[in-house]
Amino acid sequence: MEECGLEEISLPLQPRSIPQTAVVMWFRRWKKGGLDQMLDVAVATLSQEFSRDLWKTVFEVSNAVLADMEKEKKKGKMKGFLQCEEVQELCREEVRAQEKAEEEGKNAVVMGEEAATMGEEKPKVVTLPKRHGKINYKIYGLDLSNPKWAEVADRIHESEKLDWPEEPKPISGKCKIVTEKILALKEEDDPSPLLAEWAELQKPGRIDWLTLLDKLKEQNTRLYPKVEEVLLSEKSFQANIRDYSKIIDAHAKQNRIEDAERIVEKMNENGIQPDALTTNILVHMYSKAGSLDRATEALESLRRLGFRPDREIYNSMIMVYVNAGQPKLAESLTREMEARDIKPTMEIYMTLLRSFSQHGDVGGAGRIATTMQFAGFQPNLESCTLLVETFGQVGDPDQARNNFDYLMRLGHKPDDRCTAGMIAAYEKKNMLDKALKLLLELEKDGFEPGLATDSVLVDWLGKLQLVDEVEQLLGRIAGQGEAPPLKIQVSLCDMYARAGFEKKALQALGVVEAKKEQLGMHDFERVVGGLIAGGFVQEARRVHGLMEAQGFASENLKVSLTASQAFSRKRPSK
Numbered sequence: 001m002e003e004c005g006l007e008e009i010s011l012p013l014q015p016r017s018i019p020q021t022a023v024v025m026w027f028r029r030w031k032k033g034g035l036d037q038m039l040d041v042a043v044a045t046l047s048q049e050f051s052r053d054l055w056k057t058v059f060e061v062s063n064a065v066l067a068d069m070e071k072e073k074k075k076g077k078m079k080g081f082l083q084c085e086e087v088q089e090l091c092r093e094e095v096r097a098q099e100k101a102e103e104e105g106k107n108a109v110v111m112g113e114e115a116a117t118m119g120e121e122k123p124k125v126v127t128l129p130k131r132h133g134k135i136n137y138k139i140y141g142l143d144l145s146n147p148k149w150a151e152v153a154d155r156i157h158e159s160e161k162l163d164w165p166e167e168p169k170p171i172s173g174k175c176k177i178v179t180e181k182i183l184a185l186k187e188e189d190d191p192s193p194l195l196a197e198w199a200e201l202q203k204p205g206r207i208d209w210l211t212l213l214d215k216l217k218e219q220n221t222r223l224y225p226k227v228e229e230v231l232l233s234e235k236s237f238q239a240n241i242r243d244y245s246k247i248i249d250a251h252a253k254q255n256r257i258e259d260a261e262r263i264v265e266k267m268n269e270n271g272i273q274p275d276a277l278t279t280n281i282l283v284h285m286y287s288k289a290g291s292l293d294r295a296t297e298a299l300e301s302l303r304r305l306g307f308r309p310d311r312e313i314y315n316s317m318i319m320v321y322v323n324a325g326q327p328k329l330a331e332s333l334t335r336e337m338e339a340r341d342i343k344p345t346m347e348i349y350m351t352l353l354r355s356f357s358q359h360g361d362v363g364g365a366g367r368i369a370t371t372m373q374f375a376g377f378q379p380n381l382e383s384c385t386l387l388v389e390t391f392g393q394v395g396d397p398d399q400a401r402n403n404f405d406y407l408m409r410l411g412h413k414p415d416d417r418c419t420a421g422m423i424a425a426y427e428k429k430n431m432l433d434k435a436l437k438l439l440l441e442l443e444k445d446g447f448e449p450g451l452a453t454d455s456v457l458v459d460w461l462g463k464l465q466l467v468d469e470v471e472q473l474l475g476r477i478a479g480q481g482e483a484p485p486l487k488i489q490v491s492l493c494d495m496y497a498r499a500g501f502e503k504k505a506l507q508a509l510g511v512v513e514a515k516k517e518q519l520g521m522h523d524f525e526r527v528v529g530g531l532i533a534g535g536f537v538q539e540a541r542r543v544h545g546l547m548e549a550q551g552f553a554s555e556n557l558k559v560s561l562t563a564s565q566a567f568s569r570k571r572p573s574k
Contacts, residue, residue, distance in 0.1 A: 168211040175201040183215060187222040192230055199236060206238045225250055232266060241267070245278040252285035260285060276307035283309075287316035292324045311342055318348055327355035327364060334371070346377050357386040360393040379410060385418040392425030397434075400425035414442070416450030423456045432460070451482055458488050462495035470495065486515050490523050494530030505531075509539060513546070521552045528557050537564045 171179055178198045185191055202208060209231055217224045228247055231237045244267045251260035260282070267274060274282070279302045286295035299317060302309060309317075314337050321330035330352055334344045349372045356364035365387055372383065384407035391400035404422050407414060414422070419442060426435040439449065449457075454473050461470045470492075477484055484492075489511045496505035512519070512527055519527075524547040531540035544557060 168208045169202060169204065171202065173201075179212070179215075182212070182227075183219050185220065185223050187226070189223075191223065191227050195227065195230060195234070199234065204236055206236070209234070209237045229263070232263075232270075239270075241272050241275055241278065244272060245275075245281060248278060249281045252281050252288075255285075255289065257285060257289055257291075274301070276302060276305050279305065279307070280313065283313055284316050287320045290320060290323050292320050292326075295320050308340070311337070314342065314344075315348060319351070322351055322355045325355075325359070327352055327359065327361070330355070331364065331368070343375065346372075349375070349377060350382065353383060353386050357390040357393075360390060362390055362394055362396070362399075365390045379406070381407065381412045381415065381418065384410075384412070385415075385421060388418060388425065389421040392421050392428065395425075395428035397422075397425040397429055397431060413445075414447070416452045419447065419449065420452035420456045423453060423460075427456065427460045432464075435460075451477065451480070451485070455485060455488050455491075459491040462491040465495065465499055467495065467499055467501075486512070486518055486523075489515075490519075490526055494526050497530040497534035497536055500534060502536075505534065505536065506539070509543070513543070516546050516550070519547075519550075521554075524550075524552055525554055525557060529560070532557075532560050532564050535564075537561070540564070 175198060178194060178201060182191060182194050182198060185194070198204075198212075204212075213224065213228060213231070216227055225247065228243075232239045232243060232247075237243075244263055248260045248263050251257075251263065264274060264278075264282070267278075279298055282298040283295055283302065286298055295317060299309065299313070302313070314333055318330040318333050321327065321333070334348065334352065337344050349368055353365055353368045353372075356368060369379070369383060369387060373379065384403050387403040388400045388407075391397070391403065400422055404414065404418070407418065419439075422438065423435050426432070426438075439447075439453075443449075454477050458470050458473050461473070474484065474488075474492075477488075489508050493505060493508035493512055496508060509527070509531070512523075524543065528540050528543050528547065531537075531543065541561060544561060547554075547557075
């Protein structure tokens with residue numbers, strides 16, 4: 001063990017521990033061949049129970065212990081050297097020599113004074129040599145003798161002047177009267193003349209204007225933004241970019257986009273370019289207003305300034321893209337967020353999933369659902385329902401049923417909306433038997449169809465002209481105390497018109513016409529097509545006029561109306 005630098009090391013060995021001779025051997029190998037060779041020897045000869053990493057840890061700890069022992073040994077030797085008799089004697093001699101030199105210096109001074117009084121020549125006095133160069137001042141490793149620190153001190157002094165401004169000038173005499181008039185102005189008044197008179201009397205600096213604004217903010221809140229905007233052009237106010245951004249933010253919070261843009265133009269006129277903070281405010285403002293082009297332009301300006309969007313900027317832009325019907329662009333922003341280690345929230349993912357579902361984009365909805373699971377968000381009732389509805393829109397009842405069954409395997413019970421989406425998926429392929437079978441299975445588990453499921457069934461059975469079954473469903477809806485929604489009225493108008501039930505068809509048509517602003521393109525086509533098929537040509541022409549008045553156009557309906565007028569037939573009545 002002496003070759004390793006160890007004097008005495010006792011290893012407490014258990015009956016199955018490593019033999020001490022083996023320990024001596026790998027310590028010697030370590031001393032000669034290094035750590036890698038030692039690890040190979042240890043793993044091969046000492047123990048098969050320890051891994052290579054564990055042996056490495058043992059050796060590193062041993063090396064640290066050896067280093068500490070070596071340091072302590074050196075400290076002991078140094079301590080013994082400093083405390084030895086020879087060193088102490090040298091120190092005593094140095095002290096005696098220093099005392100002797102001081103005594104000789106004092107004697108030389110006395111002799112010089114005596115010589116001066118006797119007119120004799122002054123004896124030479126031996127002094128220390130003069131120091132050359134500048135004294136270095138170091139604090140925590142910084143060389144404060146460098147001339148650059150003088151410049152830093154000057155800049156700090158200037159900044160302190162800005163941070164601690166002077167006191168505002170006292171207001172008295174005529175200026176006090178003008179101040180009271182300014183504070184008493186109404187919102188519709190022009191404050192410019194009074195402000196100019198106040199400036200002429202007071203000769204204000206920035207601190208004086210800020211004091212006036214503070215008083216105005218307390219006593220006349222409505223006039224405050226107007227006065228603040230006027231002061232942007234006042235030279236003595238010394239407006240900076242923060243003054244502009246504060247006004248822009250106030251307008252943005254009140255959705256006054258034109259006013260905010262006017263302040264931005266004034267900034268550019270005065271040679272002040274919007275910074276990251278100002279552009280950030282513009283992004284939020286345009287996003288809230290739903291202005292996709294302006295929000296995108298503001299976002300690109302942020303990036304040109306070198307500013308990285310934060311979570312709030314991303315969320316705002318995602319909502320703008322979603323509201324503009326462009327969920328794919330919104331999805332690209334979520335990927336950008338993930339690349340920057342900004343985790344999108346569950347609400348953002350759900351917003352994208354709803355948008356893809358509304359557009360019937362199965363691929364997009366599937367990507368978002370998969371991304372959510374990788375992000376750690378488990379599927380819930382809402383996400384599975386959206387997938388069921390998406391596959392139902394594209395006419396894929398098998399995939400819709402897979403998601404429906406997966407929902408139940410997760411332990412969720414399908415609600416009325418989810419069941420309605422599954423029934424609508426079966427309707428696309430006219431699988432009435434499977435739809436009825438599913439309803440019977442759900443009813444055995446305690447499910448009761450609600451308005452959403454009944455609406456889908458009314459529409460489906462109405463297309464099949466099953467009038468009696470539809471009216472039974474209408475009775476159940478009325479028994480629940482709920483008024484049939486507009487979608488059911490459209491279905492009833494189409495069904496009764498095709499079946500020749502004039503009174504009921506016109507009754508349903510009256511309800512539909514009363515809510516014409518809520519009708520979409522598909523609803524108009526359904527109503528007009530049903531009226532034409534039932535021989536209600538005049539009513540069909542009137543509804544078609546309402547349809548065109550709302551900006552919807554259909555060449556097929558025009559052709560059908562022309563044909564119905566050319567081959568008019570007497571409509572049946574039942």
